[in-house]
Amino acid sequence: MKEEFMQNLKTIYKKAIKENLLSVALKAQEMMAKCNGYFCIKNKSIQNITELETDDLQNMLNDIKNKLENST
Known part of the structure; x- marks a missing residue:
């Protein structure tokens, strides 16, 4: 699931850059960083992304997909 999630984020990032949707591209980059365990802020405390459930990752x-669709 995580590999598919990361691939989807990369696709969203590339589409956003191509269409000059920088806020969407930045959000996708942020999500990739979170998935790599760099950071995740939840309820004003730092949480490791690996502790999140599959449903949280899908949400x-x-x-991000909704933001991309609404930006076009």
């Missing part, structure tokens, strides 16, 4: 991906 994050859906949020």
Whole structure:
């Protein structure tokens, strides 16, 4: 699941850059960083992304996809 999630984020990032949707591209980059365990801020405390459930990851991906769709 994580590999597919990361691939989807990369696709979203590339589309956003191509269409000059920099806020969406930045959000996708942020999500990739979170997935790599760099950071995740939840409820004003830092949480490791590996501790998140599959549903949480899917919700994050859906949020980014919605932003991309609404930006076009």
